[in-house]
Amino acid sequence: MGDLKLYFSDFFGIDEDIIESYGAINISLINDLPLFIDPFLLFNSEKEEYQKIHKEIIAYLLFLQEQAEKYPQPPSGMIASWYLFPEVKQTWIGFSLDGNSGRGLGMKFALTLHKGLQTIFKDFGKETITKSSHLEKLCLISPLVGRDKISDFTTNFAKKYLLEYTTTFASEYLNPCQCKKFNVPKVEFNYATMTWMSKEYYLPYFDGDYILLTPRDLLTRDDTFINRTDMINNLQNIAPSIEDATIRFELNNYFINVLPKKKKEMSKTEKDKAASILIREHPEIIDYYIKYKEEKEEEATSISKQVVQEVKQLFNTQLQELTRILLEKTDFYKTKPNSYDEAYNRVLFLKSVIEDMDGYRLFYLNGKPIKRESDLQIMYRLVWFASEMDVNREVNNGRGPVDFKISKGSKDTTLVEFKLASNSKLKNNLAKQVDIYKKASNTDRAIKVILYFNDNEYKKISTILNELGLQGCKDIVLIDAIDNKVSASNVKI
Template identity: 65%
Template sequence: MGNIKVYFSDFFEIDEDIIEEYGAINISLINDLPLFIDPFLLFNSENPDFQKIHKEMIDYLLFLQDQAEKASKFTSGMKKAWFSFSEVKQTWLGFSLSGNDGCGMGNDFANSLYEGLNSIFKNFGKEKITKGHHMEKLCLISPRVGRDKISDFTTNFAKQYLLEYTQNFAKMYLRPEQCKEFSVGRVCFNWETTSWKAQKYYLPCYADDYVLLTPKTMLTRDDTFINRIDMIRNLQEIAPAISDDALRFELETYFREVLHKKKKELSQTEKNDTATRLIKQHPELIDYYMKYKEDNEAEATSISKEKVEEVEMLFNDQISQLVSLLNEKTEFYHRIPDAHDEAKLRVGYLKHVIEEQDGYKLFYAKGKPIKREADLQVIYRLVWYGSALDVNREVNNGRGPVDYKISYGKKNSTLVEFKLASNSKLKQNLAKQVEVYKAASETERAIKVIMFFSEKEYEKICAILNELELVSCEDIILIDARDDNKESASNVKL
């Protein structure tokens, strides 16, 4: 990719094949990749180191359960010392759409964990239905605890392994000037003093912080193998395996009378709420669901492998190709003083490469177009890196999030939003959102980029623009990523 740096291999000038052979994911040091450590993969692994991580996590939860039972109240000191965990941002994995600073675990996780250990989670470690113990039970109980927090919690216990794993890689393959000794806090738990202790490690250094590599075999994307949505959707599959006749009858009645009979009346949210109430009344359903997942454990490894390969293909291989195309075929990475003009010109370069240089192919994974808007936004964040512009995601500008604020100095800025034509709220967004953001961000300029993958989606955009009288708006740019109407790039004259 020339001098355009995006990935660990670029910044540390190492062949990506070496990282591949080591078994690690070639992370981006520009933006988190949407991958998570799945505790079930640790539980299900034949790797004794992974099993050790899972056991240590379960032992710690049992310790917390014991402390929760002894405590008369949940004090701030207890929460900070034992129940609170920070995101291990140095893995560069997770759900951040800008850089590697995610939202973290926060008080919600600590409170949910404490409450769970004192209530519905009370039989943790004493399960008779499942063959193992799974901390993912917490996300089945509380909607406030999702994949990111479960993964963050698990990563804290995998941290010592990841530090040693990365230190070993650094000593083997990196130059001394690329590394530094870091004192890392909360590496392992001292059972005698019941406190977390720090240790020193020799690690890759980037932007005055250490970087951690993660083995692919402990990663997944989307959701963890055991998750709340999956449990609710699979209650019907779980029912036959329940040994309690009364509970099985009640569950079957629930499906027959609540879901089947009122199929047209209930929304998915209402169905989920009804299922949630049933689970709270019969928490043993959670253990039956866990057993159901254990019985299908081979699926976890195959699914996670496929998903990690898809992320690698989309966010590593194909983005590398897109960056190379932009660098070789356009002036995308050259400086232009005005932020609005440069942002618009760069979108034009993207449009040219995607529509006329076969770049559209890089927005497909296994023949299917990108359907996650968050993926599209991460892709754009990665390719925009290397410019003279300051490119920041506006997480909270007073009125809600916009995708990016592109600036060249305080008074030279513009807003850029990337949307998929398939977005169900596209019309609403076009009609109101940008104007609100412009007022909140104190800039009068904004660019909307809409990518479409079919003739039907194109017709939808045209209809919306006609209705809103925005057809002539020069700051709304459509990018055609269809795969059925392109002339081969070899036949296109530049």
């Protein structure tokens, strides 16, 4: 890789096999990898240190529950001190598609948790149906609390362990010039003083901040093992295990009589809403669902191993290979005179590698094409790492997000969007969004890149471009990632 650096191993000059054998993932220090800590993996682990973290989460929630009874209307200082937590961005894992800065646990989460502790969480810690209490119960109650919030909360309680885990690694494998001592806030809660305490740690140092390594066996990707969507989808499987005859009857009646009658006119959103009403009327269903998941606990570990390996394969192994090809066989990493030329030429180099140098293979995982546009966007962000340009996701330009804003000063800006041809909203996006983004970002240059994996997707794109009068538009670049390369798609735009 020469001087081109992407991962912890690159920046710290250490063999990635050492990181692997230590049990950690080789994080990118350019952008978050799409992984997060699942609290169920703490609960389900055979490792005492992981189980201890889970117990500490439950103990803290019980403390908050006790305080919620005393303060039904919490003072702002109480919320700030006990409920608000930043994202632990130093792990370089999570949901950020630009860098490693997320939003953390804000006021909405804090108030939802406080209200939940007074209502549906009132019996938290006293469950009789499940083996244990579970933080994920909060996301089962409120659609406002998703995997990112559950993960941020969990990571804040795993932080002490991660600090110690990384300190041990740094002391054993890194040079003193690569590390510094940091005073880290909110490491451990003191129940005697009811305050969070700071502590000093010896940690790897990068770009003005410390870095935390995370063990692979704590991580998952798509959602927590216990989650709201899974609960609603599994209501029918939960029903037989419900001991309360009344609840079991109403749940079975819901499937036998309510849903079939409305099946044709009910959307998925309406069905979810109907299920949510049923759960709200009988919150015990939540505990039966958690019990159902506890009985399938081995699946959590299996899923974790699979998705972490997939992320490693795509964002470490295959992305490094893509970067190597771009470096050795193209001028991808040579700086161009302005943002448009640099953005456009990099897209064309990427297109050439994918279509002409078998690079398409790097966009397949386990023999299947990538399905997430976010994966494509992260890969593009990572291969931009050796640029003098400012590369950012446009989080809020007044009209919604665009994938990337490439700039060289405030007056030299180009927008780049990456899409999969399988995107059901592609036509609407092509018709409206680019012009909106141009206007909102004060730039008249925008590039749309569309990746397709079969002839049907290519025909779909061609039809859309013809209908919109965009056929032959230079700034719409199609990339052929079909795995046989002998197809009608040889006529490219």
